[in-house]
Amino acid sequence: MSPEPSHNPAIEVYGLEDRTFPPPVEVACDALVTGNELHEEAETDYEGFWARQAGDLLTWHREWDTILEWDLPYARWFVGGRLNAAENCVDRHVAAGQGDKVAFHWEGEPGDTRTLTYADLQIEVCRFANVLKGLGVTKGDRVAIYLPMIPELPVAMLACARLGAPHSVVFGGFSSESLAGRIDDAEAKVLVTADGGWRRGKAVPLKDNADVALATTPSIEHVVVVRRTGEDVAMTEGRDQWYHDLVEGASADCPAEPMDAEDLLYLLYTSGTTARPKGIMHTTGGYLTQVAFTHKYVFDLHAHTDVYWCAADIGWVTGHSYIVYGPLVNGATSVMYEGSPDHPGRDRWWDIIERYKVSILYTAPTAVRTFMKWGTAEPAAHDLSSLRVLGSVGEPINPEAWMWYRQHIGGGTCPVVDTWWQTETGAIMISPLPGATTTKPGSATFPLPGVAAEVVDDAGQTVTQGGGYLTLTRPWPSMLRGIYGDPERYQETYWSRFEGRYFAGDGARIDDDGYFWLLGRVDDVMNVSGHRVSTAEVESALVDHPGVAESAVVGAKDEVTGQAIVAFVTLKGEQEASDGLGQELRRHVATKIGPTARPKTVIFTDDLPKTRSGKIMRRLLRDVAEGRDLGDTTTLADPAVVEEIRRRATEAPSED
Numbered sequence: 001m002s003p004e005p006s007h008n009p010a011i012e013v014y015g016l017e018d019r020t021f022p023p024p025v026e027v028a029c030d031a032l033v034t035g036n037e038l039h040e041e042a043e044t045d046y047e048g049f050w051a052r053q054a055g056d057l058l059t060w061h062r063e064w065d066t067i068l069e070w071d072l073p074y075a076r077w078f079v080g081g082r083l084n085a086a087e088n089c090v091d092r093h094v095a096a097g098q099g100d101k102v103a104f105h106w107e108g109e110p111g112d113t114r115t116l117t118y119a120d121l122q123i124e125v126c127r128f129a130n131v132l133k134g135l136g137v138t139k140g141d142r143v144a145i146y147l148p149m150i151p152e153l154p155v156a157m158l159a160c161a162r163l164g165a166p167h168s169v170v171f172g173g174f175s176s177e178s179l180a181g182r183i184d185d186a187e188a189k190v191l192v193t194a195d196g197g198w199r200r201g202k203a204v205p206l207k208d209n210a211d212v213a214l215a216t217t218p219s220i221e222h223v224v225v226v227r228r229t230g231e232d233v234a235m236t237e238g239r240d241q242w243y244h245d246l247v248e249g250a251s252a253d254c255p256a257e258p259m260d261a262e263d264l265l266y267l268l269y270t271s272g273t274t275a276r277p278k279g280i281m282h283t284t285g286g287y288l289t290q291v292a293f294t295h296k297y298v299f300d301l302h303a304h305t306d307v308y309w310c311a312a313d314i315g316w317v318t319g320h321s322y323i324v325y326g327p328l329v330n331g332a333t334s335v336m337y338e339g340s341p342d343h344p345g346r347d348r349w350w351d352i353i354e355r356y357k358v359s360i361l362y363t364a365p366t367a368v369r370t371f372m373k374w375g376t377a378e379p380a381a382h383d384l385s386s387l388r389v390l391g392s393v394g395e396p397i398n399p400e401a402w403m404w405y406r407q408h409i410g411g412g413t414c415p416v417v418d419t420w421w422q423t424e425t426g427a428i429m430i431s432p433l434p435g436a437t438t439t440k441p442g443s444a445t446f447p448l449p450g451v452a453a454e455v456v457d458d459a460g461q462t463v464t465q466g467g468g469y470l471t472l473t474r475p476w477p478s479m480l481r482g483i484y485g486d487p488e489r490y491q492e493t494y495w496s497r498f499e500g501r502y503f504a505g506d507g508a509r510i511d512d513d514g515y516f517w518l519l520g521r522v523d524d525v526m527n528v529s530g531h532r533v534s535t536a537e538v539e540s541a542l543v544d545h546p547g548v549a550e551s552a553v554v555g556a557k558d559e560v561t562g563q564a565i566v567a568f569v570t571l572k573g574e575q576e577a578s579d580g581l582g583q584e585l586r587r588h589v590a591t592k593i594g595p596t597a598r599p600k601t602v603i604f605t606d607d608l609p610k611t612r613s614g615k616i617m618r619r620l621l622r623d624v625a626e627g628r629d630l631g632d633t634t635t636l637a638d639p640a641v642v643e644e645i646r647r648r649a650t651e652a653p654s655e656d
């Protein structure tokens, strides 16, 4: 057995978990997969396996010449094939007589609703594609999208895809500065935004944020603004136009651009170990193949009867792959919800599930833990019997949350599929299949058919039982094709730690039965409520404040959010530590990056513990942070903490 990696922060002690749950008869009797057949087929010929999926699940203008060209770390899938993503998501379903089928049951936070059939979607997408064309967008141009969870968001993405213009969706919770950085990196030509969106009964001022960003984004020529909240917003003459005005006069006829399988479909920025977010590149043919495959088989989708709801935000990869592309390629009927789970009451989700008879729910452990805290009365007061499969994504799900989810949401029978993947993988990689896999609470179980994952030790030796680093050992169709504008960083970040392997940044353990247990990040990336936040990014935002000399940020265990951000801060000479300054720093980070990155706790210290080479000893800080009762506050300069840090810094072995 190999040892656990020395700095691997296990988020939960999983070792004692021995409950197992075979697929329930009600699901297995009608499931798409009940045995090992897909795994076996894929192991015999994995390229052929993916090619069969590409052919079965997608419609191509031209078939590919070669399934895979692999020149590590660059993969090209379905080389020579041509297709259009929007056509695969929309037009072909209408052409097949499914135009009246509901694509989205959309619900706004205030309670307003819209139903979009596939035929409606086709009209909206074509019209907006013509609008973009009219604004000068052509194949290859980048379009930034900064919208709330309203139907115009998937419409705008698909309109871009129709023209072959890669989109870059920026989560509505990001700050002006984050938006500006992403627009500039991609040199986007057009920005699509809204006056605002609804969140907990309040209007989030997206256009105001965008206006601040637009002061430093020279590449933007036009801004299209959706009216959502009706708040007053400034419109800059010659640059800003209302979405409804533009769409009104636009034709609903817009031929789709046949794209190369390897043409860029979108960029999505994600945090890494440095302060600068990475523009993850996803292309067309391979990405669509794997998102459609996984959406169909991981959720055991019966497209004619299921009502599927992924409760993520489209601003994250989960929404790209499992609200937009996967479900639409598969012709599914989805629920899409704009707002927060506690508005107007804490039963909003259960009310939605009951009313739309949702049968598949896909959410994050942090949401499950929040519901656990709110108690069982809310879900118990609703009829949730339509549910048949429950999914989890974004962070390790602790066995208690898994059991609660299954019991109180899934009526004690629904299989729970814990799905491991990343922005970079594009699609689910490790997960049970609900009709075939015996699950264990807290384990993502096994790599999916066609996926090869291995755990290795520090030296890169394969670990067949025990802990280590999670790696992927061969290319997969939806893998990232690079980091936009930075090939060296791509090679360095993912392909240099272990020769010939993609290193995911996660620790994992394999148990005696070969089950994979994900243990969380082993690098300097935190996971807060399933959202990736880089320690370096938060540190850089903190030292940007004029009073801060130095900072070190760590993720400490948190019952609800998985990890909470704890910032250790040393101040410049003249600055006095105070509660007020702590609050100001927390606000400062939220303004620089976005509310997700706001430190939960700021701890002022005179010194930061460092190795002889000047590297901050994060592990020690994490221990200190986790040893404390963390409040949602500032911790004032506390001699005991400083003393503790000093004492431990002198005692701890060097991490050089």
Ligand code: PRX
Binding pocket: 270, 317, 318, 392, 393, 394, 395, 396, 397, 418, 419, 420, 421, 422, 423, 424, 444, 504, 505, 506, 518, 519, 520, 521, 527, 530, 531, 532
């Ligand atoms: O640490 C893993 C964690 O989330 C990271 C990827 O974050 P992101 O790119 O934002 O994508 C999130 C949605 C796919 C991973 O490196 N993670 C994701 N899913 C799981 C998980 N950790 C444990 N179990 C999971 N099911």
